[in-house]
Amino acid sequence: MRLKNVPGSRQAVAESNLVIKDPDRYKGSWAKEIFENDNPLRIEVGMGKGQFITCLAAANPDINYIGIEKYSSVLIRAIEKVEADPLPNLRFIRMDAEDIEDVFAADEADRIYLNFSDPWPKDRHAKRRLTSERFLTRFSHILRDGGVIEFKTDNRELFDYSLIEAPAAGWTILASTFDLHNDDKMNEGNIMTEYEEKFSGLGHPICKYIITCKDRKQDK
Numbered sequence: 001m002r003l004k005n006v007p008g009s010r011q012a013v014a015e016s017n018l019v020i021k022d023p024d025r026y027k028g029s030w031a032k033e034i035f036e037n038d039n040p041l042r043i044e045v046g047m048g049k050g051q052f053i054t055c056l057a058a059a060n061p062d063i064n065y066i067g068i069e070k071y072s073s074v075l076i077r078a079i080e081k082v083e084a085d086p087l088p089n090l091r092f093i094r095m096d097a098e099d100i101e102d103v104f105a106a107d108e109a110d111r112i113y114l115n116f117s118d119p120w121p122k123d124r125h126a127k128r129r130l131t132s133e134r135f136l137t138r139f140s141h142i143l144r145d146g147g148v149i150e151f152k153t154d155n156r157e158l159f160d161y162s163l164i165e166a167p168a169a170g171w172t173i174l175a176s177t178f179d180l181h182n183d184d185k186m187n188e189g190n191i192m193t194e195y196e197e198k199f200s201g202l203g204h205p206i207c208k209y210i211i212t213c214k215d216r217k218q219d220k
Contacts, residue, residue, distance in 0.1 A: 009072040013094055016092075020093050023103045027104060028105035037064070039062050039064050040064065041104075042064070042113070043065070044067050045100070046130065047067035047078060050082070053078070057087045063089060067093070069093075100139070104142040109144070110148075116195040119153070126161070129158065131158070146213075148210055148213075154204040180206040
């Protein structure tokens with residue numbers, strides 16, 4: 001699900017100071033060059049209109065956040081949020097997740113968030129899923145030892161696939177639930193995305209897992 005084309009969004013995104021141009025220039029130096037500190041770096045891949053990551057950044061000023069989104073028509077909404085309520089610890093990149101290793105160095109991030117990612121339901125498109133072994137390998141390269149991925153979806157088929165794919169790719173599942181909002185432990189402190197509000201409002205259970213790349217890195 002994506003917003004329809006928003007006239008002028010591509011130009012507005014290109015001109016925004018909140019969106020990092022030529023992000024590969026900052027590979028390995030995001031904290032010092034962009035945020036001018038040595039705080040931890042966390043990334044949301046496919047951040048949509050930005051409700052989740054802007055709330056996170058506001059609640060955690062001592063953590064740096066990067067939101068990645070490839071569609072200008074939704075990224076512009078996140079930009080508008082931050083322009084209205086500035087957050088010095090949050091920046092955006094307009095890019096495809098396939099290029100993530102060109103932008104972030106080994107061990108540069110400590111957490112990646114995947115929220116309501118495209119399920120790519122056809123089997124022949126499985127490698128495009130952000131929870132596939134292909135992408136999990138890419139993510140492990142930029143995460144620190146012990147780094148984690150937090151993944152949420154309302155798509156049960158995608159979640160079942162992801163629960164199988166993670167350990168097969170060498171990751172350890174730290175926690176998982178098929179009904180986040182009725183799981184007191186995992187739901188504690190949960191920040192909902194726009195899609196999460198919509199789907200849960202329709203009665204869809206929200207699935208979530210937290211996985212770590214620690215064991216995978218040790219095996220290398």
